[in-house]
Amino acid sequence: MGSLFEPKDWTMLSHRVIWHGRRVCHARKPACGACGLARMCPSFGEGPTDPDAARSLLRDGPRA
Numbered sequence: 217m218g219s220l221f222e223p224k225d226w227t228m229l230s231h232r233v234i235w236h237g238r239r240v241c242h243a244r245k246p247a248c249g250a251c252g253l254a255r256m257c258p259s260f261g262e263g264p265t266d267p268d269a270a271r272s273l274l275r276d277g278p279r280a
């Protein structure tokens with residue numbers, strides 16, 4: 217990851233990855249069908265891919 221991003225962006229990248237995990241990509245049941253990273257994620261399908269089912273899993277946040 218470090219080679220993909222400028223060092224100046226690492227702190228905010230870390231916050232964003234943590235936030236994504238808390239809101240969308242939950243450990244036990246990720247909301248794949250409502251995930252903005254789905255097209256590039258090798259784990260797509262670990263959770264529901266149906267958009268409605270996935271949206272019901274999203275945790276509240278600024279963009280919910």
Ligand code: SF4
Pocket residue numbers: 240241242246247248249251252253254257258259260261262263
């Ligand atoms: S598509 Fe990937 S990053 Fe997105 S919720 Fe599913 S497992 Fe997580």
